[in-house]
Amino acid sequence: MPRTARRTVLRTAAAAALLIAAPLLSGCAIGIHADTLMQGPSGNGSNTDLGPLKLRAITIVTGPEGGTTATIIGTIVNTGTTPDALESVTITSPAGATVTLRGSALSGTELPLPALSSTRIGFNAEDHADITGLTIAPSAYATVSFTFKVAGIVTNGRDGRPFQVMAVMPNGIFDGLGPLTP
Numbered sequence: 001m002p003r004t005a006r007r008t009v010l011r012t013a014a015a016a017a018l019l020i021a022a023p024l025l026s027g028c029a030i031g032i033h034a035d036t037l038m039q040g041p042s043g044n045g046s047n048t049d050l051g052p053l054k055l056r057a058i059t060i061v062t063g064p065e066g067g068t069t070a071t072i073i074g075t076i077v078n079t080g081t082t083p084d085a086l087e088s089v090t091i092t093s094p095a096g097a098t099v100t101l102r103g104s105a106l107s108g109t110e111l112p113l114p115a116l117s118s119t120r121i122g123f124n125a126e127d128h129a130d131i132t133g134l135t136i137a138p139s140a141y142a143t144v145s146f147t148f149k150v151a152g153i154v155t156n157g158r159d160g161r162p163f164q165v166m167a168v169m170p171n172g173i174f175d176g177l178g179p180l181t182p
Contacts, residue, residue, distance in 0.1 A: 045074055046165045050146075050154045052080025053113070060131070060142055060167040061122070061177045070136075070167065071179045072099070072129040072144070073122030078113045085110040085149040086119075089129045092162075093143040097134040102180045103127030110149065123177060130179035136167045 045057030058074035078084055087110050089099040101111055104126045105119075111127055113119050122128050136142055141164040146154040157163045170177050 046157060046163065048154055048157045048163055050148065050151045052082070053078055053084060053148060053151045053154075055146065055154060058144070058165050059174075060134075060136070060144075060165050061170050061174045062134070062136065062138065062167050063170070063178055065169070068097075068133050068135055069179050070131040070134050071122045071177060072131065072165070073120075073174075073177060075118050075120050076113055076146075077118040078115055081115050082150060083115050084113040084151055086113060086121075086129075086146060087149055088147045090145045090147070091131065091134065091142050092145065094134070094136055097142075098132050100130050100132070101128070102130055113148070128180050132179075134167075138167060138169045140167055141165060142167060 045059040046055070047057070048055050054077040056075045056077060058072060060070050060072055063069035072089060076086065085107070086101065088101070091097040091099060101109060103111070103121075105111060106127065111119065111121070119125075119127070134142070143162045144165045145163060148154070154163060168174055
């Protein structure tokens, strides 16, 4: 075989091998266990659903650096025709934190969630889920559960794993956010 023909064959074989190997080496795959389908929540907040309730953009905004206070921000959408109420929020990991619901819309200790409505907490809202005793690094995740009067308890994210919420510093779009003064 002439030298130029051999080079052409080798180049073609190398190009074919590269095309076959590229998807395997890139970490992308297809199927239900593809890396692109298994990503965790981002700094834009965590999302999950419980029946008609949709928790959107849930994020923990920490207090001043070195402090142990924080607030949970996000939106709870009730797509159902039955009113519900947020009864409590619990942080199970890291342990030791206490969450208190505060604000003007509270009915006793519950935050009403009218039917077919969205309710903001913490961000552009008077209602808060404020945290004390939380020791967490920025960009770390806390395991959080939400307890609702009708819908029950949200303990898992959309992927079936525990509901993880990222902690962020009060900088940039989170500047000025923090717990309400009791």
